[in-house]
Amino acid sequence: MRTKFVVAVVAVSIPAAFFIGTASGWRPAEPASTQSVARVVSNSPSDVLATVAGKSIMADEVDGRLGNLLLRQRVDEYKQRREVLRDLISNRLLESEAERRHTTVKDLLQAEVEQKIRPVSDEEANAVYESAAGRFGNAPSTDALRSISESMRRNGL
Numbered sequence: 001m002r003t004k005f006v007v008a009v010v011a012v013s014i015p016a017a018f019f020i021g022t023a024s025g026w027r028p029a030e031p032a033s034t035q036s037v038a039r040v041v042s043n044s045p046s047d048v049l050a051t052v053a054g055k056s057i058m059a060d061e062v063d064g065r066l067g068n069l070l071l072r073q074r075v076d077e078y079k080q081r082r083e084v085l086r087d088l089i090s091n092r093l094l095e096s097e098a099e100r101r102h103t104t105v106k107d108l109l110q111a112e113v114e115q116k117i118r119p120v121s122d123e124e125a126n127a128v129y130e131s132a133a134g135r136f137g138n139a140p141s142t143d144a145l146r147s148i149s150e151s152m153r154r155n156g157l
Contacts, residue, residue, distance in 0.1 A: 122150040128152070 048056040063070060091105075098108040125148045129141065136144040 117153055120152045124152065125149045 021043060030056045044059060047059045049059050049062060050057045053082055094105045101108060103111075122145075125145045128148045129136070136147075
């Protein structure tokens with residue numbers, strides 16, 4: 001994440017660096033060297049990211065200003081990666097089992113999940129509807145009961 005932040009800072013600050021003011025007016029600035037660009041995207045906390053008026057801005061100073069933002073982003077990234085990995089594992093396991101049974105994943109799920117879920121009784125759906133009738137607003141009770149039944153079936157209740 002540090003690289004993305006630093007690149008954004010560089011992108012914002014580059015337009016201001018295109019011209020240098022002199023006594024006779026503004027002149028184009030010299031382009032940054034490849035070496036200075038390489039330092040900007042470095043991941044070491046002790047690296048100099050920029051030098052302004054002879055004073056260095058260090059990577060750890062930028063990180064310090066970011067506070068917990070980087071930590072939260074890394075935790076979010078970890079959670080997203082974990083979720084994607086879990087999905088990939090589940091899909092691969094389903095594909096493997098479907099292949100072993102010489103069927104498709106869709107047919108496997110139909111046989112092993114959909115057909116084994118018991119239907120929701122009218123009494124169960126009505127009990128839920130009665131306890132939460134206000135949540136359905138002006139929707140007809142038949143639509144609300146159908147929605148409740150589908151939701152309960154989907155959730156295996």
